[in-house]
Amino acid sequence: MNKTAIKIQVAKRLDKLPVELQKQVLDFTEDLVMSVAKGVHGKRLLKFSGAITEKDANAMLQAIEESCEKVDANGW
DSSP: OOHHHHHHHHHHHHHTSOHHHHHHHHHHHHHHHHHSOOSOOGGGGGGGTTOSOHHHHHHHHHHHHHHTTOOOTTOO
């Protein structure tokens, strides 16, 4: 079955569903789209190797550990 045939079959079945179930199908397809792997091959990233010094990397790690893992119970 090709891409166009699949779209036609999905649309036919979707038309038979109540609006609330159509919304669930839409939400499901959005989740599927988001789950598809995105990015670039690692070889393309090698040119950035060494761009951040060890000192800067340690400073970023320290900032993350000090700030990002705390919960402010009164912040809401």
